[in-house]
Amino acid sequence: MEITVDLHADETCPAKAYLMRTRGISSGLWKRIKHSGTFAVNGVPAIAARTMLRAGDIVSYELPIVSSITPEQLPLSIVYEDNDLLVIDKPAGQLVHPTTKEAHGTVANAVLGLYTARGISLDFHPCHRLDRNTSGLLLIAKRPEVQHQIARTHTLERTYLALIEGAITPTSGTIDAPIARALPSIILRHVAPDGKPARTHYEMVWTNGEHTLLRLRLETGRTHQIRVHLAHLGYPLLGDDLYGGNTERITRHALHSTQLTLSQPCTHEGLTITAPLPEDMTEIVHHISIS
Known part of the structure; x- marks a missing residue:
C-alpha cells in the first residue's frame, strides 16, 4: 500500500491520526501496520508510532495475509469492480464463508481464486452477510481499511425482493421488532423483547391476492432479519421451511439482494x-401473473 500525504504546506500530523482520519484505518489495523516491519516514509523505514507526516510524504506499508481459505477457480458473476470494491451476484445455495464442514466451493474460495489468477495478494473482506439460500448482490472490500x-x-443501503403468500396489510410500512436467538437452537431466530434492535422497511411491488412481491430495505443487519420479521407478521417467505413458508413452488427461501447503494469509501462517488x-x-412471478 502506498499513500501520498495531503496536508497544508506547514502542517504536520502523526501517522496514526492521519491514516485513521483519511484512510479509515481501525485501531486494530493500525496495530498490524505498526508491527508489520514494513512501514516506511519516502522509501526510508520508520517507526510508525513516532512518525510525523508532512505534505507530499509518501507512506508505504505491507500487511501479511494469513488466511486458511483455499483459493479455487470457480464461477463468479462480477457485477461491479473498482480499485477498492468487488460486487458479485451470488447464486442461491452457495455459502459466503467456508465452515468446518464445508471448506470449499464458497464465495470466499472463488474470490481468492480470482485474486490468485490475477497474480495479486488480497484477502477476503465481505461488507455484509447473505444466507446460503439468499441470492443476489454481495459487497466485498479488497482491503481491510x-x-x-x-x-x-454506515453508507451501505441494502434492498431486497421477496415473495410471500397472501396480500400483506398494510401494503407498506416498517417492522420494528427486536430479534434474538430462539434457544436452544443455534440457528433459529425469533422476535423477542430482549433481542437486538431490528428494523425492516417494506413496500408491495405486486400482488394478485394469493401471492405478493415485496421490496424491502434493511436498516439493521440481524441474522435472518427479513425472514424472521415477515414470519412474525404471518407472511413467511415462499420456500422458507425454517420459518413456516410454503415449499410447493420453490425449494429455497424466495429472497434476493437486488440493490446496493453506497458512497464509494475512497472517491466518495455515489454508487447504485x-x-x-x-x-x-x-418463473414464479411470471406464472402467477398469467395464471
Missing part, C-alpha cells in the same frame, strides 16, 4: 448497483 470504513460510515431477479423467482 476499506471494509472498516464502510462499516464505520442492481441485479435482476434470478430465474427461480422470475
Whole structure:
C-alpha cells in the first residue's frame, strides 16, 4: 500500500491520526501496520508510532495475509469492480464463508481464486452477510481499511425482493421488532423483547391476492432479519421451511439482494448497483401473473 500525504504546506500530523482520519484505518489495523516491519516514509523505514507526516510524504506499508481459505477457480458473476470494491451476484445455495464442514466451493474460495489468477495478494473482506439460500448482490472490500470504513460510515443501503403468500396489510410500512436467538437452537431466530434492535422497511411491488412481491430495505443487519420479521407478521417467505413458508413452488427461501447503494469509501462517488431477479423467482412471478 502506498499513500501520498495531503496536508497544508506547514502542517504536520502523526501517522496514526492521519491514516485513521483519511484512510479509515481501525485501531486494530493500525496495530498490524505498526508491527508489520514494513512501514516506511519516502522509501526510508520508520517507526510508525513516532512518525510525523508532512505534505507530499509518501507512506508505504505491507500487511501479511494469513488466511486458511483455499483459493479455487470457480464461477463468479462480477457485477461491479473498482480499485477498492468487488460486487458479485451470488447464486442461491452457495455459502459466503467456508465452515468446518464445508471448506470449499464458497464465495470466499472463488474470490481468492480470482485474486490468485490475477497474480495479486488480497484477502477476503465481505461488507455484509447473505444466507446460503439468499441470492443476489454481495459487497466485498479488497482491503481491510476499506471494509472498516464502510462499516464505520454506515453508507451501505441494502434492498431486497421477496415473495410471500397472501396480500400483506398494510401494503407498506416498517417492522420494528427486536430479534434474538430462539434457544436452544443455534440457528433459529425469533422476535423477542430482549433481542437486538431490528428494523425492516417494506413496500408491495405486486400482488394478485394469493401471492405478493415485496421490496424491502434493511436498516439493521440481524441474522435472518427479513425472514424472521415477515414470519412474525404471518407472511413467511415462499420456500422458507425454517420459518413456516410454503415449499410447493420453490425449494429455497424466495429472497434476493437486488440493490446496493453506497458512497464509494475512497472517491466518495455515489454508487447504485442492481441485479435482476434470478430465474427461480422470475418463473414464479411470471406464472402467477398469467395464471
